[in-house]
Amino acid sequence: MSADGTPATTKMFFREAIIKSLREEMRSNPRVIILGQDVGSFGGSYREFDGLFVEFGPERVRDTPVAEAAAVGVGAGAAAAGYRPLVSITYMDFTMLGFDPLINYAAKLRYKTGGLLSAPLVVKTTAGALGQGVAHSQCIEAWLMSVPGLKVVAPSTPADAYGLMKAALRSEGPVVYIDHKRLFPVPGEVPVAETVIPFGKAIIRRSGTDLTIATHGFMARVALEAAQKLEESGLSCEVIDLRSLAPLDVETVAGSVKRTGLLLTIEEGQLTCGVGVEVAARVTERIGYHPSARVGALPAPVSSNPVLEAACIPDAARVMSAARALVNERRPIEIR
Structure with a gap:
């Protein structure tokens, strides 16, 4: 200690x-x-x-x-x-x-x-x-x-x-x-001491009131970068790092969405049958419909060309764009 x-x-x-x-x-x-x-x-x-x-x-x-x-x-x-x-x-x-x-x-x-x-x-x-x-x-x-x-x-x-x-x-x-x-x-x-993190336990990386962002892996860093920039313009985002995808901690995400009213998911994988759609579906099953949006990779192989690679995968700018659109329109959208 x-x-x-x-x-x-x-x-x-x-x-x-x-x-x-x-x-x-x-x-x-x-x-x-x-x-x-x-x-x-x-x-x-x-x-x-x-x-x-x-x-x-x-x-x-x-x-x-x-x-x-x-x-x-x-x-x-x-x-x-x-x-x-x-x-x-x-x-x-x-x-x-x-x-x-x-x-x-x-x-x-x-x-x-x-x-x-x-x-x-x-x-x-x-x-x-x-x-x-x-x-x-x-x-x-x-x-x-x-x-x-x-x-x-x-x-x-x-x-x-x-x-x-x-x-x-x-x-x-x-x-x-x-x-x-x-x-x-x-x-x-x-x-320093041995510490085990149990499966099925998401963590709130940043508290917010206007929008819930659920993500995992490296995209958690992208989400935090976007949330910091959005805060400067008056939009408060709660960032949830799923950590465990199976089992999935629906309770933490649903509790956050119930407070903020909106859900944005981010993943580096494809949107079709992706992590985000599963998270959104389970949240809807738990607490009913809330407007949501998904950000994911473009439907194309990831190029080794650095310009094309950057264009393919999500970054903070795309997350910010999706967040603003969701807050402004409060309807389901899809940002690739």
């Missing part, structure tokens, strides 16, 4: 918070292992595994071939056998290759065996655009939200990266843990 009685924290980068969580869990549970491309002596494509190979060795930090389906399959089998594997998929686009073992085996195992077996597997994957083109920039978390038995989380701060990773490694079901390329160098305060 600090002098004022609040929990002590230390400042570190997002990627370092992941390492801290993994190191603590690996020290306390010898069945936690890491599998993936370049996770060993190289320390991960974004250095989010630095130092773990040196401490825990090749038996517990294992490099795999460029074969995502095989890596997820081995991880799912190891999980069913009693281990707690983390399988690292460098780009979220390539989780598609591991969908069969992840969805048809790991997510269904508890159901197929009447609870006798489970697959405590974590698939850690990196989403989002950062100049790497059409096959390395996608955000497909909405696909995964619809899979029964699969948990999906997406931290936006170092503290949440730490706490959600600990929860994922202790979970009894398969978890997809989604980080974002642009978040790895982001600094923030992380608890």
Whole structure:
């Protein structure tokens, strides 16, 4: 504890918070292992595994071939056998290759065996655009939200990266843990003491009275930037970071919308069958209709051209435009 009685924290980068969580869990549970491309002596494509190979060795930090389906399959089998594997998929686009073992085996195992077996597997994957083109920039978390038995989380701060990773490694079901390329160098305060953030608990990042913004991952930073600028022009936005997409904390979002009367969702993925439409539908089921708007990526592959990439994904200016339109018109709109 600090002098004022609040929990002590230390400042570190997002990627370092992941390492801290993994190191603590690996020290306390010898069945936690890491599998993936370049996770060993190289320390991960974004250095989010630095130092773990040196401490825990090749038996517990294992490099795999460029074969995502095989890596997820081995991880799912190891999980069913009693281990707690983390399988690292460098780009979220390539989780598609591991969908069969992840969805048809790991997510269904508890159901197929009447609870006798489970697959405590974590698939850690990196989403989002950062100049790497059409096959390395996608955000497909909405696909995964619809899979029964699969948990999906997406931290936006170092503290949440730490706490959600600990929860994922202790979970009894398969978890997809989604980080974002642009978040790895982001600094923030992380608890010194071991702290687990439970799934299904959104957090209000900024209080407001005129409009609720619900989002996750890197888009939480975009939402906060937009909210700050909108405040200067007299529009008060409440920003909710979902953190957990499956399970989804509808209560926190619905409570906010009930206060503000308006809902704006932001995601870097596609709007069609996206996170935003699911959030809006569940809020409507809970508290009735309220005007809403969605901001998402353009319906096009993300280009590696920096100008086209920037045009494709949401930024603060587009969020501000959608927020103003929603407040002024108080009707459903769609901003791509």
